[in-house]
Amino acid sequence: MCEPFIHNHQYNLVKNQADLLLQAYRTASDSKVLESVKYSVETKILELFPDATAAQKQMLGAVSVLRAAEEFQAYLKALQEYLLPFPAITAKQIQKLFPKNKKLKLPDLAGLDYRFMTYLSWVDISTNKLFIVVPMNGQFVGVEGRYTLTHKKSYCFVCNQFEELALFTAVSRKRPANTSPDYYKAVGNYLCMDGHECNKNITDTAxxxxxxxxxxG
Known part of the structure; x- marks a missing residue:
C-alpha cells in the first residue's frame, strides 16, 4: 500500500482534470478529440508528481481508462486515502504565531478535516480581522489583517475561482532602511469569504x- 503523497491542492487539480475528461465523454462524439483529452488529462496529472513511484503513477494514470460517472467517483474517493493532511497544529502554536494579539480568538481545530486543507483561516467578527496560517518551508507562518466584505463575486487570488469575496489587508513587516518610525505598508488582495470553499478550489499554492x-518579509 502506498504512503500518503497527495497534497490538497494537487487533489483538487486531479479532480478538475477528471471532471474535464468525464465532460468530454458526455459531449464529444469524435474519437480523436476524446483521445486527445484523455492524453492531456493523464499527462497533466502525472506531471504534478514528478517523483511518484511506479505504483503511484499506475494509480494516478488509471484515470485514462475511466468512462462512467461512478468510475470517476470511485477513482477520486480512492485517492483520498493518500492525501497528506494539513500538519497537526495546536492552540498554543497558533497563539505563538500572533504574540501581539492577547485576546486571540481561536478556530475550532477539532471540527476541521485536515485532509482537505491547504491553509487554515478564520474570522474574528468582533474585530473584523482574518487570520491565516500557512505551512511554509517546514514551519507555520501566521498572517492577520483587516477583513472587509465586498458584497460581490469575482476571482479569488488564492484559488482563482469566481466566488463571493472579501478584501484582506495586512500590514507588511518589511521595513526599508532609513525609514521613519511611522512607516508602514499595507498589502491587500481579494479572497474567498468562505475559507472552506477556497480550500476545496485551490490548485496551486504560489x-x-x-x-x-x-x-x-
Missing part, C-alpha cells in the same frame, strides 16, 4: 505563498 511572503 499566489498564497507569494502574498504571505510579501507580508512577513
Amino acid at each position: 499566489s498564497l505563498e507569494q502574498f504571505v511572503s510579501s507580508v512577513i
Whole structure:
C-alpha cells in the first residue's frame, strides 16, 4: 500500500482534470478529440508528481481508462486515502504565531478535516480581522489583517475561482532602511469569504505563498 503523497491542492487539480475528461465523454462524439483529452488529462496529472513511484503513477494514470460517472467517483474517493493532511497544529502554536494579539480568538481545530486543507483561516467578527496560517518551508507562518466584505463575486487570488469575496489587508513587516518610525505598508488582495470553499478550489499554492511572503518579509 502506498504512503500518503497527495497534497490538497494537487487533489483538487486531479479532480478538475477528471471532471474535464468525464465532460468530454458526455459531449464529444469524435474519437480523436476524446483521445486527445484523455492524453492531456493523464499527462497533466502525472506531471504534478514528478517523483511518484511506479505504483503511484499506475494509480494516478488509471484515470485514462475511466468512462462512467461512478468510475470517476470511485477513482477520486480512492485517492483520498493518500492525501497528506494539513500538519497537526495546536492552540498554543497558533497563539505563538500572533504574540501581539492577547485576546486571540481561536478556530475550532477539532471540527476541521485536515485532509482537505491547504491553509487554515478564520474570522474574528468582533474585530473584523482574518487570520491565516500557512505551512511554509517546514514551519507555520501566521498572517492577520483587516477583513472587509465586498458584497460581490469575482476571482479569488488564492484559488482563482469566481466566488463571493472579501478584501484582506495586512500590514507588511518589511521595513526599508532609513525609514521613519511611522512607516508602514499595507498589502491587500481579494479572497474567498468562505475559507472552506477556497480550500476545496485551490490548485496551486504560489499566489498564497507569494502574498504571505510579501507580508512577513
